[in-house]
Amino acid sequence: MLPVPLRTLNDGGVIPALGLGTAPLDDTRTEEAVAHGLRVGYRLIDTGAVYGNEGGVGRAVAAAEVPREEIRVLTKLPGRHHGYDATLAAFEESRGRLGLEYVDLYLIHWPLPRLDKYVDSWKALIRLREEGLVRSIGVSNFTAEHLDRLEKETGVLPAVNQIEMHPQLPQEELRAVHAEKGIVTLSYSPLGRGTGLVQDPAVAAVAAAHRVTPAQVILRWHLQLDAVPLPRSGDPTRRRDNLDVFGFELSAAELARVGDRARIRIGYDPESHEEF
Numbered sequence: 219m220l221p222v223p224l225r226t227l228n229d230g231g232v233i234p235a236l237g238l239g240t241a242p243l244d245d246t247r248t249e250e251a252v253a254h255g256l257r258v259g260y261r262l263i264d265t266g267a268v269y270g271n272e273g274g275v276g277r278a279v280a281a282a283e284v285p286r287e288e289i290r291v292l293t294k295l296p297g298r299h300h301g302y303d304a305t306l307a308a309f310e311e312s313r314g315r316l317g318l319e320y321v322d323l324y325l326i327h328w329p330l331p332r333l334d335k336y337v338d339s340w341k342a343l344i345r346l347r348e349e350g351l352v353r354s355i356g357v358s359n360f361t362a363e364h365l366d367r368l369e370k371e372t373g374v375l376p377a378v379n380q381i382e383m384h385p386q387l388p389q390e391e392l393r394a395v396h397a398e399k400g401i402v403t404l405s406y407s408p409l410g411r412g413t414g415l416v417q418d419p420a421v422a423a424v425a426a427a428h429r430v431t432p433a434q435v436i437l438r439w440h441l442q443l444d445a446v447p448l449p450r451s452g453d454p455t456r457r458r459d460n461l462d463v464f465g466f467e468l469s470a471a472e473l474a475r476v477g478d479r480a481r482i483r484i485g486y487d488p489e490s491h492e493e494f
């Protein structure tokens with residue numbers, strides 16, 4: 219298996235080009251998945267306070283033989299703690315559950331525009347970064363308009379925006395905004411979470427041509443669109459295979475074939491979703 223290349227962030231930090239998803243695995247299954255993931259080469263781990271599995275991530279990181287500085291732990295602020303002081307307090311709780319001195323990436327999980335407190339939370343994240351408790355700060359499920367507001371009101375752009383992305387939701391417009399602003403796209407539900415994408419005949423044909431699995435083709439599609447996919451699997455063999463995607467390349471025609479499908483959003487609409 220080839221090593222995972224690194225991506226440079228707009229704050230000078232680096233993250234691996236592919237990471238490990240954990241939701242909706244419970245705390246115990248997350249600990250097992252992350253411990254195995256770290257053994258086979260994952261170095262970027264995605265979690266969130268609302269997932270209820272930060273403890274499992276922390277235990278796996280603490281027990282791993284991998285040096286802490288090689289690992290990137292990403293966690294997220296829940297909606298119920300939006301606001302400046304509430305964000306600082308929620309971060310401390312997450313850091314405690316993770317058992318870490320510092321968190322590599324801290325993200326606002328959802329913008330909750332109706333609540334209108336995400337700019338205050340963003341200011342708290344800027345402070346956490348200045349204090350060295352967080353290495354890089356970012357957002358999740360933010361639209362172009364939300365990103366613009368952060369930039370206008372604070373002058374600080376997120377290093378990453380974690381968004382739903384897969385061949386049924388390629389996010390061309392938002393990715394163009396990210397490219398212009400130097401924000402790295404992290405793709406969640408990268409395999410299309412149970413929508414049958416991994417069983418799709420067109421994807422299977424491309425996979426057969428490269429002697430790889432359909433999931434590997436889909437992950438390669440993300441990498442070649444400059445996105446950092448965060449696949450989740452409860453299965454050790456699939457988890458390992460999902461990381462083994464750096465030894466082949468899709469042609470432009472294959473990329474188009476994988477992406478040529480009806481648009482489907484699996485998750486929630488960031489403009490209206492309220493998750494506390």
Ligand SMILES: NC(=O)c1ccc[n+]([C@@H]2O[C@H](COP(=O)([O-])OP(=O)(O)OC[C@H]3O[C@@H](n4cnc5c(N)ncnc54)[C@H](OP(=O)(O)O)[C@@H]3O)[C@@H](O)[C@H]2O)c1
Nearest residue numbers: 239240241264406407408409410411433449450451452456
């Ligand atoms: N920021 C957000 O709002 C947000 C929202 C959703 C998700 N996320 C993050 O993104 C991560 C991934 O998203 P997701 O879990 O929704 O979807 P996903 O990774 O696209 O799909 C997961 C599903 O794909 C299956 N799978 C994994 N590898 C496979 C392979 N090689 N071949 C066939 N099937 C495979 C898994 O089954 P098995 O377990 O049986 O392998 C599981 O059912 C989450 O774990 C979470 O960390 C973030």
